[in-house]
Amino acid sequence: MTRLRYLLREAVDNIKSNRTTTFVALATTTFTMLGMGVFLLLYLNVQEALGSLREEIKVIVYLRDTVSPQAVSRVRAEIGQDPAVAGIEYVSREQALATFRAQFPSEERLLSGLGDNPFPASLVVKVSPAYRSSEQVRELVQKLSALSETEEVLYSQDWIENLAVALRYLKALGLGVGMVLAASMVTILANTIRLTLHARRDEIEIMHLIGATTAFIKTPFVLEGALLGGAGALCSLFLLRTLFGLTEAQLALRGTFWGIGRGLVFLPDRVTVAFLLLGIMLGCLGSVVSLLQQRRARS
Amino acid sequence: MIEFYHVSKAYNGWPALHDVSFKIDKGEFVFLTGHSGAGKTTLLRLIFRADAPDEGQILVNNRNLLHLRESEVPYLRRTIGFVFQDFRLLPKKTVFENVALALKVTGMPEGVLRVKVAETLSAVGLGHKPDAMPLTLSAGEQQRVCLARAIVSDPQILLADEPTGNLDADLSGEILELMKSANARGTTVVLATHNRELLKRWRRRVMRLEQGRMAEDRSLEA
Numbered sequence: 322m323t324r325l326r327y328l329l330r331e332a333v334d335n336i337k338s339n340r341t342t343t344f345v346a347l348a349t350t351t352f353t354m355l356g357m358g359v360f361l362l363l364y365l366n367v368q369e370a371l372g373s374l375r376e377e378i379k380v381i382v383y384l385r386d387t388v389s390p391q392a393v394s395r396v397r398a399e400i401g402q403d404p405a406v407a408g409i410e411y412v413s414r415e416q417a418l419a420t421f422r423a424q425f426p427s428e429e430r431l432l433s434g435l436g437d438n439p440f441p442a443s444l445v446v447k448v449s450p451a452y453r454s455s456e457q458v459r460e461l462v463q464k465l466s467a468l469s470e471t472e473e474v475l476y477s478q479d480w481i482e483n484l485a486v487a488l489r490y491l492k493a494l495g496l497g498v499g500m501v502l503a504a505s506m507v508t509i510l511a512n513t514i515r516l517t518l519h520a521r522r523d524e525i526e527i528m529h530l531i532g533a534t535t536a537f538i539k540t541p542f543v544l545e546g547a548l549l550g551g552a553g554a555l556c557s558l559f560l561l562r563t564l565f566g567l568t569e570a571q572l573a574l575r576g577t578f579w580g581i582g583r584g585l586v587f588l589p590d591r592v593t594v595a596f597l598l599l600g601i602m603l604g605c606l607g608s609v610v611s612l613l614q615q616r617r618a619r620s
Numbered sequence: 621m622i623e624f625y626h627v628s629k630a631y632n633g634w635p636a637l638h639d640v641s642f643k644i645d646k647g648e649f650v651f652l653t654g655h656s657g658a659g660k661t662t663l664l665r666l667i668f669r670a671d672a673p674d675e676g677q678i679l680v681n682n683r684n685l686l687h688l689r690e691s692e693v694p695y696l697r698r699t700i701g702f703v704f705q706d707f708r709l710l711p712k713k714t715v716f717e718n719v720a721l722a723l724k725v726t727g728m729p730e731g732v733l734r735v736k737v738a739e740t741l742s743a744v745g746l747g748h749k750p751d752a753m754p755l756t757l758s759a760g761e762q763q764r765v766c767l768a769r770a771i772v773s774d775p776q777i778l779l780a781d782e783p784t785g786n787l788d789a790d791l792s793g794e795i796l797e798l799m800k801s802a803n804a805r806g807t808t809v810v811l812a813t814h815n816r817e818l819l820k821r822w823r824r825r826v827m828r829l830e831q832g833r834m835a836e837d838r839s840l841e842a
């Protein structure tokens with residue numbers, strides 16, 4: 322316990338005695354981790370949006386004008402049997418017209434040129450959560466298209482799939498950028514620790530000569546790296562939270578979340594903790610790298 | 621306690637020690653003398669494995685240093701106190717911290733450590749200056765801090781490299797007295813010096829090096 326306190330104090334002394342270097346290291350660490358955080362946040366939000374879009378997957382079956390009300394209820398019952406179907410809503414021709422009028426009042430003139438009611442009746446089919454993969458939806462659509470009462474089937478799957486592909490690209494890009502950022506952070510911290518090691522080389526030699534073990538001598542430097550990495554991660558989290566708040570406020574001001582889901586999400590607690598741990602780990606790694614380099618240089 | 625068998629050591633092909641053999645028993649007090657450049661520092665450094673010999677065998681405490689693993693070196697060094705010719709104090713740490721470091725590396729608890737350091741500092745006459753920074757001290761005081769750091773852990777062996785090199789006769793006498801009392805407590809002492817005055821003050825075994833060779837090994841009886 323005494324020992325741990327001593328080692329920690331040594332690490333803090335290291336940091337204090339190299340204020341400028343430490344500040345530069347902390348600033349770069351902060352911005353590097355901020356970069357990673359932004360990507361993480363972007364990814365999480367697109368993923369979230371995709372999730373809520375998937376919840377809204379609807380398949381719309383437009384019915385032929387000739388279909389009788391009895392036939393409609395028969396088709397409804399038949400479709401309802403399918404386990405992929407979570408719910409069905411019938412929209413009559415009149416309802417469709419009314420909805421259009423309500424949504425696009427300025428297009429009244431367009432309507433007048435198209436006879437009394439150009440809208441077909443439709444069944445809006447909600448897809449069950451377990452049947453939302455593209456193949457399953459496509460299968461359902463095929464089944465629905467095959468019904469003799471069906472005029473046409475429309476569904477929103479395509480661009481959701483496009484978004485899913487975009488998300489995969491984003492993930493790959495984020496991983497790539499994240500790795501580059503992590504590597505540069507390790508390099509920066511390794512350099513910082515190397516400067517400390519250089520500044521204290523006499524001291525290190527004396528410690529060796531009076532019987533200090535390598536672990537005893539090196540631990541403060543590893544702790545220094547961990548402290549820098551952790552502090553950088555913490556600062557970047559604060560910045561990220563601030564940026565997040567600003568973005569959210571801006572979007573709220575414009576009254577738009579692109580119609581997506583329930584607004585933006587910040588990093589969940591678990592991810593925040595993992596993010597901090599990542600900073601600490603990268604810091605330790607930086608120290609270890611510089612200690613290894615130094616040992617190679619000496620032998 | 622310390623045994624050398626045909627030990628040679630060269631720096632860049634230039635022999636600093638050549639075919640040196642001797643044996644020092646537990647509890648002995650030995651002066652190691654010789655002109656500047658004779659190899660005194662080299663010999664002492666070999667004992668605590670700050671350097672390795674090119675040839676020959678060295679036994680310390682019946683352990684052959686040739687077969688000592690790198691990870692065991694710190695533990696060898698903890699049994700040896702070393703007073704450096706150039707002091708080697710940490711300039712940014714207080715006198716107390718400098719001395720305490722020798723105990724901290726062994727993982728000694730803080731309470732015991734404080735007592736031991738305070739005792740040792742008073743023993744070397746620096747009990748009133750624990751918080752001074754080394755560079756504000758006189759050469760004699762720095763030398764005593766260095767000595768305190770070497771003896772604070774009650775080492776089995778005390779090696780002193782020209783501990784009186786920069787000091788006047790009075791101070792040299794004081795340092796010698798401190799080393800004598802360490803010896804009286806059972807510590808084996810090897811004191812390297814080219815100060816002939818010191819040898820006259822206390823008649824003990826004298827080993828004289830000359831250009832890296834053992835020119836004379838005069839024990840007490842002779």
Ligand SMILES: Nc1ncnc2c1ncn2[C@@H]1O[C@H](COP(=O)(O)OP(=O)(O)O)[C@@H](O)[C@H]1O
Pocket residue numbers: 631632635636654655656657658659660661662663
């Ligand atoms: N690290 C070193 N590199 C090169 N030569 C050295 C080194 N240490 C000592 N020597 C040489 O070895 C010889 C013995 O030196 P040293 O043991 O320091 O003598 P002393 O301590 O008796 O004055 C000298 O010629 C010195 O120049």
Ligand SMILES: [Mg+2]
Pocket residue numbers: 657660661662705781
């Ligand atoms: Mg010398």
